[in-house]
Amino acid sequence: MSLPNDLLKSITSEYDKLENLVNGLNFDIELSVNQIVEVYYQITNISSMITVVRPQLDQNNDKILSAEKFIYEKFNSIIHPKIMEHIANSISDITSNLQSINSEQKSKETIENEAKLYEKLREIMSTKEFVKQYNAGLSHA
Numbered sequence: 001m002s003l004p005n006d007l008l009k010s011i012t013s014e015y016d017k018l019e020n021l022v023n024g025l026n027f028d029i030e031l032s033v034n035q036i037v038e039v040y041y042q043i044t045n046i047s048s049m050i051t052v053v054r055p056q057l058d059q060n061n062d063k064i065l066s067a068e069k070f071i072y073e074k075f076n077s078i079i080h081p082k083i084m085e086h087i088a089n090s091i092s093d094i095t096s097n098l099q100s101i102n103s104e105q106k107s108k109e110t111i112e113n114e115a116k117l118y119e120k121l122r123e124i125m126s127t128k129e130f131v132k133q134y135n136a137g138l139s140h141a
Helices: 003-023 033-056 062-100 110-141
Strands: none
Touching: 003 033, 003 062, 033 062, 033 110, 062 110
């Protein structure tokens, strides 16, 4: 099989993975950090593949055009802003929970729960920085 066909198969496979990941996102419940990172990894992966293979394939290739349309029209315009909002809301909720904890006479359980909230907050804030890097790339595109 030729290199362009192999590349096209790879892009198709990765695009299918991306669609499944995005369709699996449920904004009515809390998104896990792993889900968010995996989606952005897949977006970056496909975008990079398209950049590399575009010169070797027909410019009007349907698979590539579909993937680009999905990324620019659906993900960048709809899904990405929802993820950003979801992250901001999660940070706000955790911060509110931490602020509402009575700092006087904490039990061992309260201290453990507070530590878990701080760890979750750190993880989400780190993810926010990761997603902001993608956002910065959008503004330079």
